[in-house]
Amino acid sequence: MSLFKRHTLENIEDTESFSEILDRRNFTKKLSDERPYTYWTIELYDQENGIRGGGGLGVLAADTRRVAERLEVPFVLVTPFYPVELHQCFENGESYDKVLAVDYRDFGFEYVDSVFIRCNNELVELSVVQKVFEKTRILSITEPNFRELYGGESCGDHRLYQEVALGFGGYQALKLVGLKPAIMQLNEVATFFAALARLDELVFNGMDFYEAMVYTRKHTLYTNHTLVQAAEASFSLSQFERYVFPNLKSKPVLKWLKDKFSGGSLRLSSVTIEIAELRSGVSKLHARVANYHDISGEKVKFKAVTNGIDIPYWTLPDILEFYQESNILDEKFYPSTVFEAQVSRIEAGQIREIKKRGRDFLNSVLKRRPDYLGNCLEFSQDDIIIDFKRRFVDYKRPWLPFSDLKKLRDILERFGAHYVLSGRVHSGDSRMLSKLYELLDKVQEDDYLKTHVHYLPDYDEEIARALSVGSNVSVNVPIVGLEACGTSWEKDILNMCLLISTHDGGVADATIDSYLSISGENEKEEIEQFYIRLEEAISAWKNDFDLEFWVRKELSRYLPIISGSRMLKDYVDYLFKS
Ligand SMILES: *Cc1c(COP(=O)(O)O)cnc(C)c1O
Numbered sequence: 001m002s003l004f005k006r007h008t009l010e011n012i013e014d015t016e017s018f019s020e021i022l023d024r025r026n027f028t029k030k031l032s033d034e035r036p037y038t039y040w041t042i043e044l045y046d047q048e049n050g051i052r053g054g055g056g057l058g059v060l061a062a063d064t065r066r067v068a069e070r071l072e073v074p075f076v077l078v079t080p081f082y083p084v085e086l087h088q089c090f091e092n093g094e095s096y097d098k099v100l101a102v103d104y105r106d107f108g109f110e111y112v113d114s115v116f117i118r119c120n121n122e123l124v125e126l127s128v129v130q131k132v133f134e135k136t137r138i139l140s141i142t143e144p145n146f147r148e149l150y151g152g153e154s155c156g157d158h159r160l161y162q163e164v165a166l167g168f169g170g171y172q173a174l175k176l177v178g179l180k181p182a183i184m185q186l187n188e189v190a191t192f193f194a195a196l197a198r199l200d201e202l203v204f205n206g207m208d209f210y211e212a213m214v215y216t217r218k219h220t221l222y223t224n225h226t227l228v229q230a231a232e233a234s235f236s237l238s239q240f241e242r243y244v245f246p247n248l249k250s251k252p253v254l255k256w257l258k259d260k261f262s263g264g265s266l267r268l269s270s271v272t273i274e275i276a277e278l279r280s281g282v283s284k285l286h287a288r289v290a291n292y293h294d295i296s297g298e299k300v301k302f303k304a305v306t307n308g309i310d311i312p313y314w315t316l317p318d319i320l321e322f323y324q325e326s327n328i329l330d331e332k333f334y335p336s337t338v339f340e341a342q343v344s345r346i347e348a349g350q351i352r353e354i355k356k357r358g359r360d361f362l363n364s365v366l367k368r369r370p371d372y373l374g375n376c377l378e379f380s381q382d383d384i385i386i387d388f389k390r391r392f393v394d395y396k397r398p399w400l401p402f403s404d405l406k407k408l409r410d411i412l413e414r415f416g417a418h419y420v421l422s423g424r425v426h427s428g429d430s431r432m433l434s435k436l437y438e439l440l441d442k443v444q445e446d447d448y449l450k451t452h453v454h455y456l457p458d459y460d461e462e463i464a465r466a467l468s469v470g471s472n473v474s475v476n477v478p479i480v481g482l483e484a485c486g487t488s489w490e491k492d493i494l495n496m497c498l499l500i501s502t503h504d505g506g507v508a509d510a511t512i513d514s515y516l517s518i519s520g521e522n523e524k525e526e527i528e529q530f531y532i533r534l535e536e537a538i539s540a541w542k543n544d545f546d547l548e549f550w551v552r553k554e555l556s557r558y559l560p561i562i563s564g565s566r567m568l569k570d571y572v573d574y575l576f577k578s
Contacts, residue, residue, distance in 0.1 A: 030576060031182045033135075036074035037575075038174065038181040039064060040191035042166055043149055044079040047461055049131060049138060050107030052085045054149055054426075055391050056307075056487055057225055059461070060282075061187055063487075066310040067564035069136045071332065073572070076179060078170040078194065080162060081109065081129055081140035084148045088424045088458040090372040095436070095457065097427050104129045104142060115141070115172040118246035119161050126165055128173040139177065141169040154233040160243050163268075167193020168247045171201070183575050185221045186276060189232065189268035193244070195220045195275045196253070203250040213256075213275075221575060222276035224269075224302060225484045229292045234267040260295070273300055278575060280305045282485040283506040289481065303574055306506045307485040308567030314491045316469050318357045322350070328559070334566060335559040343555045348544035351496050351551050355472065356381055358495060362470025365462060372440070372455045377420075384417040384538050385471035387497075389464055392423040392432050395482040401475060401534070402439055403527045405446065411531065412452050415538045420471065422456040422463050464488060468495045473537040476501040477518060477530065483507075490562040493554045498537040498547075502526065506561060514557035516550070 031037060039061065045053025046062035053059060061077060068075035081104045086097040105111075112128040126141040146165070152158040171194055174181065184195055195216055202212035226232060240257070248254045260271050273279070273294045280303045281287030287304035294300055311333040312320055323329040328343055330336045359381055366377045379385060390396050398421065401408060412419060425433045436455075443453045456463055468474070468491040476489045476499065483505035490506065492499055499515040501507050512519060516533045520526035540546035560566050 031074055033074045034178065035180050035182040036076045037068065037183050037185070037572075038179075039075065039077045039185045039187065040166070040170065040194045041077065041079050041187035042163060042190040043187075044077065044138070045461060046138075048107075050102055050104060050109070051079065051081060051138075051140075052102075052149070052460070056485070057188060059309075059487060060307050063308070063310040063313065063564050064568065065136050065138070066313055067308075067568045069133050070310070070312070071565060071568060072135045073568065075136040076139050076174065076181075077136065078139045078166070078174065080146060080149075080166055081142040082149050083142060083144055083146055086148055086427060090374075090457050093372075093437075093440075095372075095425065095433060099148070104140070107131065109138075109140065112173070113176055115169050115176065117165055117168045119164065120157075120242045124165070126169040126173075128169075128176055130173075130177065139170065139173050141165055141173055155235055157239060157243070159233070160235055160239050163190045164193050164243050164247065166191060167195075168197045170194055171197035181219070183219050183221060185223060185571070185575075186272060187223050188225055189222070189272045192268045192272045192275065195272070196244075196257070197247075199275065200248050200250050200253045203253050209250075209252040209256070216275055217277040220276035221278040221280060221571075222272050223280045223282065223305075224286075224290055224292065225282055226269075227286065227290055227482065227484060229267065229269050232267050232269055234265045237261050237264050237266075240266065270295055279303065280571075280574065282307045283509055285505065285508040286484040290484075305567060305570045305574060306509050306561055307487050307490075308562055308564035309487050309490050309494070310564045311494060311562065314465055314468065315494055316357055316361055319354050319469070319495060322354060328555070329563075332565050334563055339559060340556045343552050343559070346548065346552055346555070348547045351547060354496060355470075358469035362466045365466035365470075369456060369458075369463060369466075372457045377454055379418065379470070382416075384415055384473070384541055385420055385467075386417060386473040386475060386534065386538070387420045387422070387467045387471040388475040389420075389422040389459060389467050390476070390486075390488055391459070392425045392436055393429075394432060395479045396423075397477050397479060398423055399435055399439055400477045400523075400527060401530060402442065404531065405442060405449065407531045408534075409446060409448055411535050411538065413448055415542075417452070417538055419453045420456065420467060421454065422459040422467065424457075424459050464491060468492050468497065471497055472541050473498045473500060473534070475530075475534075476507065477526070478502055478504050480504045490558070493558050494562055496551050496555075498540055498550050499554060500530065500533045500537055509561050510557040513553075515554055 041061040043053045043058035044051045044061045045058030065077045084099050084101055089098045109129040109131045114125050116123050126143050129140050131138045199216045203209050281290050283306045284304045287302040292300040326342050327336050328339045363378050370376050392398050443449045474492040474497045480502050485506040502518050503512050516537050518526050518529045520529050
C-alpha cells in the first residue's frame with residue numbers, strides 16, 4: 001500500500017519535476033553530468049540502439065536508461081556491444097538459430113578509443129564506443145571476437161572473459177570519457193568486475209584497503225534477479241588466474257579475492273555481496289524470498305524496488321494521450337494525484353476504442369512477422385486474442401494452457417477466440433525445444449486448434465509491444481515463487497489487457513483480487529482454475545460492466561507499480577537517502 005501513500009497530500013510535492021526532487025534532497029551535489037549514475041549490465045535489450053538482449057534483465061536495463069533520459073538524470077549505461085546476435089528461425093517445422101552480424105556504426109555509436117585487458121596471457125584490445133543522448137549515454141566495449149550474448153557455457157572461459165571485459169574494460173572506458181561514477185548499480189553478478197576494478201584502482205592509487213572497501217561498498221548497489229544462490233554459475237581458481245588476476249594492479253585486492261575461494265571455486269554472488277552494501281531485489285516478494293547468504297552465513301537483506309517500465313515506450317501514442325488527457329498520468333508518467341478517481345471513470349466504449357487502435361497496430365506488425373509456418377496472420381476487430389509471450393522456459397509453464405486440449409478447444413470455439421504464443425527457446429535447451437515441438441504437433445493434429453492457435457517465432461520487443469497493445473487477454477502462469485518480477489504483464493495491464501496470472505513476482509505487489517488470479521494448491525488445481533479464468537476473461541470482453549470492472553481494477557492497483565518513473569525515484573531514494 002505504501003505506493004499509494006505517495007499520492008496523498010503530505011506527498012503532494014511528487015508532482016514537482018524529478019530534478020527538483022533531486023535538488024531538494026541535496027542530491028545534485030552527488031549527481032552531475034561528470035559524476036553520473038552508472039548502470040552496469042551484461043545484457044541490454046534495446047534493438048533500436050542495436051543491442052539485443054535475452055529477456056527481462058535486458059529490458060529492465062533499457063527501460064531504466066529511457067526513464068533516466070526522460071527525467072533528466074545524468075546516467076551512463078555500461079554494457080558490451082555484441083558484434084553478433086542470434087535469431088530464431090523456423091524451417092520445415094524445425095527451429096534453429098541464425099547468426100546475424102551487427103555493426104555499432106549503423107546504430108549511431110561512435111568509436112572513442114581502445115583500452116586493454118589481460119586475458120589468458122594475451123593483451124586484448126577492446127574498442128570503446130558510445131552513443132550519447134541528451135542526458136544519458138550508452139558506453140560500450142566491443143571487439144570482433146566478442147561473440148554473442150551468453151555465448152558458451154555459463155561457467156565457461158568465454159563467459160568469464162566477457163564479464164571481465166565489461167568490468168575492467170568498462171571501468172577504463174568510463175575514465176576515458178572523463179566520467180566518475182557517483183553510484184555503480186550492478187545489474188546482477190556478471191557485472192561484479194566493474195566494482196572490483198574500482199576497488200583495485202582506489203587501493204593502487206594509495207588508499208588504504210579497508211577505507212577503499214568501505215568507500216566502494218557505500219557506492220555500489222547490487223540488484224539481484226535470481227532467487228537461489230546455488231543456481232548460479234561458479235568459476236574456478238585457474239580461470240581467475242588466467243582472466244581476472246592479471247588485471248589487478250594492487251596486491252591487497254588480489255589477496256582479498258584469492259581468500260574468497262573455497263574448494264577451488266567461487267560464486268560471483270558471494271563477492272558481490274561483500275563489495276556492495278546496497279542491495280535490491282526486483283519485487284516485494286522477490287526481495288523477501290531471495291535466499292542469499294554472505295560469507296559468514298548471515299542471510300542477506302534486499303531492499304524491494306519493483307521493476308517498472310518506460311510507459312511511453314510500451315504504449316501507443318494514442319493510449320498515452322488518453323492517459324494524459326484524462327489526468328491519469330502526469331507529464332512525467334507518474335500516476336497523477338487523482339489517478340484512482342480518474343481510472344474509475346474509464347468506460348467500456350473508451351477501452352474498446354483504444355484496443356481498436358492497438359489491433360490495427362498489431363496487424364501492421366504481423367505483416368512483417370509471419371508465424372512459424374510462414375503465414376502472415378491478420379485479425380479482425382471482433383476477434384478475441386489471448387496471448388502468451390515470454391521466454392520458453394520451464395518455470396513460466398508455456399505448456400500449461402495446453403494441458404487439457406479439449407477444454408482449450410471448447411472455450412476458443414465457443415467464442416471464436418485465437419491463442420497466440422510467442423517465445424524463444426534458450427539456445428541449447430533441447431528439452432524445452434522438444435516440449436515446443438510436442439505442443440505445436442498437438443495443435444496441428446486438431447482441425448480447430450490448427451487455425452486458432454498460432455506460434456510467432458523470434459520473440460522480441462516488437463512482438464511484445466504489438467501483442468500487448470493488440471490482444472485482449474494475456475496469460476502469465478509462472479510456478480509460484482520462481483518469477484523474480486516479470487514485466488510483460490505490466491505492458492499488458494498498461495494496454496488494457498485482462499491479465500490471467502499466478503500470484504508471483506511483481507504481480508504479488510498488489511493483493512490477489514487485483515486481476516484474474518490462479519491460486520490452486522497444486523498444478524492440477526491451477527490448470528482447472530486456468531480454464532475457468534480464461535472463460536471469465538473472454539466473457540468480460542462481451543460485457544461492458546465486467547470489462548470496466550477488470551480494467552479499472554488492474555489500472556488502479558498497478559499503475560504506480562508499472563511506472564518506470566516511480567522505479568527510478570525509488571532507486572534514487574534508496575541510494576541517496578540523506
Ligand atoms: C518485456 C519483455 C521481457 C520480459 O519478460 P518477462 O517474462 O515478463 O520477464 C522479455 N523479453 C522481451 C522481448 C520483452 O519485451
